[in-house]
Amino acid sequence: MNTEASNMEALVYVVDDDTALAKSVGALVSSLGWRSRTYGSADDFLRSFDLRQPGCIVLDVRMPGTSGLTLLEQLAKMPLAPTVVMMTGFAEVATAVRAMRHGATDFLQKTCKESELCDAIRRAVARDAENRLAFVRREKLLDRTQRLKPAERAVLELLLAGKANKNIAAELGVSERTVEDRRARVMQKFEVDSLPKLVMTAIEAGLHPAY
């Protein structure tokens, strides 16, 4: 029904010690077609949020108790945390820099235009969706990496290091034919059909080229 509600699963958390402001952002979010949930403090939020829930957080910088920035830093350490739009009554450059460094998607003043807030929330929700897709994929690749036999993994690592079959065979003390067989099995498990694709996927899976 609403074009903006591209991801109807998304839930927007609003965390602000000024509960009236939190509710007003909540109302705006609802009018945009998303579900919203408001919290009066960072600690309340931490107690009840669900990591699996897609969406984003609209987070106040200054709050008594755990501040917004502290919460942001804690979220940054979690895998698959929701994306964060920081809001502040005080526009301070230092705070903004710190927020962006810790992964906030936007840093807004509370008096910003409605469209800025809507765009920021939209971006955050979209980013969250992307993050979740990337996460799923990464998980899958990680799973594949773990299915490699040690001998296959050794060949892959040397391939990532850019070595030719001949050199790999010499280094591992096996025949060139054996190296070719193992490389074929690795490509089969990673579901790729060319060496460049294999390297890309391996990097994506968290295996780094050994230089």
Next chain:
Amino acid sequence: MHSSDQRRVMKLPSPNPEASAQDACFRLLVEQVQDYAIYLLDLDGHVISWNAGAERIKGYSAGEIIGRHFSCFYTQSDIDEYKPQAALDTAHHRGRFEDEGLRVRRDGSTFWAAVVITALYDESGSLSGFAKVTRDITERRQYESRLRQMVELAVNAMILIGADGRIVQANARTATLFGYQRDELSGLAADQLLPERFRRLVPGISRRFFAGPTTMRSLGRKGGLFGLRSGGSEFPIEIDLHLIKVASGWQIFASIVDVTDRRRSEELFRVAVESAPNAMVMTDADGRILMSNLETERMFGYRRDELLGQAVELLIPERLRLAHPQHRADFARQPSRRAMGVGRDLFGRRKDGSEFPIEIGLNPIAFDEGLLVLSAIVDITERRQAEHEARLHLAEVAHFSRLSTAGEMISGLAHEINQPLAAAKNFASAFMRLARSGSEVTNKDLIKLVENAGEQTSRACEIVTRLGNFLRKGPTERMPADLNSVIDQVMALTVPGLGIYGDGVTWRLELEPKLPPVAINAAQIQQVLLNLIRNGVEAMNEMPADERVLTIATAREADRVRVTVRDRGVGLSAEQITRVGEPFVTTKPNGMGLGLSISRSIVEDHGGTLFVESALGHGTTFGFTLRIAEYLKQAEMEA
């Protein structure tokens, strides 16, 4: 030469056993008498009878004395002068001898005796002996002697004047006062002690006095009477005259006081009052004006003769007159030297009806006739003017200081205002979207959004209004206010106004409920509180956030309300404490040091006291006390 009826005829006691029973009774009576020595002498003066009184007074028993010559009762010097025989001779020739003199007891001690010797004759008319009656008058003599001494030593001149107007007797003071030798006074015409101009009045006064019903008169009580010294100089006197009866008729006892000193102090008093720079008004128990001075005439515009005898309410504005007799009655119940109407504005009224502010000191003077009150009145028009100007000046400075404080707080306050405005804007946006979307939204939801937007707008308005009240110059007069609600209002400004400096501070309010109101200029007292709170918070800047506690407390203390702001900072040294509140003294790197100085001026202008209690390492408590409004009123009632 003696008529027979003057002669006492009495039988001498005889050994005749047939003496009559009457004689026996009489003798018994005489023998029992204790107060008088009664005894008989024969022709030569030998004692032939003795009674109990004689034994008591003279110390001899009957057996020791009967037969001895009565000269043993006389002193040696009297015997040498033949006084015993002379007494008998006189009694013989005149029938009676009376004398007062020293007599000797058996133990050789002397006493003062009153003696009567009567000659006794037998039936044939020839002298048969003497009866002697002696009384011990030592005590009476001593009393008379003391009385005489008292009169002699009296500070008043005392004169006894005969019916002929001449002085019979005068005491020593009379001589020194009037400049006479003692012996010049006896027989002197009493009116010589008065100047010529008074003498012609004397006969009239004497005549009326002798004729009149009273036995006492006073002259010169109201002044104007003078005495005349022998040297011709005059001096002011007062005279009390008493009519007293003596054997020869009436005499006048005059007691004369030299009132030179009293008149002088009266004159000094009059001059002092007259030349006083204040208006002085003396009133009697009924509130009538007995006396006033030159300054009173000048200050109120009445001539003295228009004031004397009038009710003192004449000098009071009409609107206050009705209540004044009650004030006077209250004062009369508990008179004391004090200022009238402490804490209340007093006004005087000039003859032309104009009013002016005054201050009055009351001095009660208790007399037998009733309570007199001497009031000293000061025209305080100029002082009031100066106070008014000082207050306006303080208001200016305080206002300037509030503007500058508000400037320092503005970013914090802007946030506090933006917050509800942002919320209102969000609610409005949500409303617009939903209303336009045409989706299944209920009116109830929409109304709720508009309501919320309205509420948040009001919240922003409140803060702006509060800030406006704080910054307003406002009227200088004071209104009764509850300090607890003043503190609430200040907190609503201060906490956001502190911005991030207030982060982490735990605010603790210990407010005594139901505080009586105090009369204050609310904006100025808010300013004081705000200064103290900001000071307290800044004193804790260096501390870990969770240790910053600021306690704001109110408490009632007798006739005052006490407000304290306590921080847990490092505290002040003794030297810093003594300098607290001096302008431009500050412990803060960016402070002007004017906040406390202005706070103190404001509190003191409100009649209160600003104080600080602190010790290094134990935090600092700043506070002030203000007088309770109802006590101000009560103090007025009492005055």
